[in-house]
Amino acid sequence: MEFKRLGSSSVRLPEIGLGTWKYAGGVAPLRAGIEHGACLIDTAEGYGTEEIVGHAVQGLRDRVFLATKASARNFRRRDLIAAAERSLRRLNTDYIDLYQLHWPNYRVPVEDSMAGMEELVDSGKIRFIGVSNFSVRELKRAQAALRRNKIMSNQVSYSLIERTIEGGLLEYCQQSEVTIIAYSPLGMDLAQITASDPEGVLSRIATARGKTEAQVALNWITANVNVVAIPKASTVAHAIEDCGASGWRLSQADSDVLETKIRYKRRGFVESAARRWARHAFQLLGRSL
């Protein structure tokens, strides 16, 4: 397993971690992933998987980098601290390695949330601060709200078929030493990627390299500087296979073929702004996302 630095810290993250949204695989796939080097596990208070992650890391806690997230409804300073304490209990641990704001909340000033984050760091309940689904603008504002800490990561969607972050966010994070944690790196289902690959280039490259399609799709992501990926694998076989996406590199020629032949989405400024506006309106209506 290859490792990458977490943000501007000295901590090293495996370039393949383990996602747990809609995870129902029990302890074994997570343990198998850890054994094969994927010692980064991502969960969230909203996933309902913190308890199983807590079980999986019993006896292995010091080998695992645990990342979880607060839901947007809990972004006020006191609510955030209380949410972190509940996550600690569910995870059955006394510290969270990376605590992330799950989505921007336009109803709560980010200064309030970041004050809570810094209190959590000061009390030793969390080690590092991260965000998720933040745009460049939101990231800059969140960073400006922090007095003593830096934002270490931004968890965002990135795969062969979802390449919106290439419109500026990826470059900004690379330049500012903010690790990109790529979620849904297999497009939420590998079949979604193969359906966007009319010429079958993913399969052809995988066969030529002696790798699987999932491994090629993940390797394409982690070839980027400062980017790690967190596929969700509910079986031991998938978890081990995903770990095999690390430790080798696609050639530039193969990457070029994947990038030109597989159809992908890259939302422009207007579409991204419209989606944010819709989220904002939803939150103003009192719905939590």
Ligand code: NAP
């Ligand atoms: P994903 O990892 O892109 O895809 C998961 C799917 O890929 C599952 O159906 C899984 O099957 C399958 N899979 C895994 N390894 C495979 C392999 N080697 N071969 C074939 N299929 C394989 O989708 P995701 O769960 O949306 O994203 C991953 C993680 O990112 C989440 O679990 C979560 O931790 C995080 N996430 C974060 C956000 C956010 O807003 N921050 C949003 C979405 C996701 P099995 O389950 O059967 O193994």
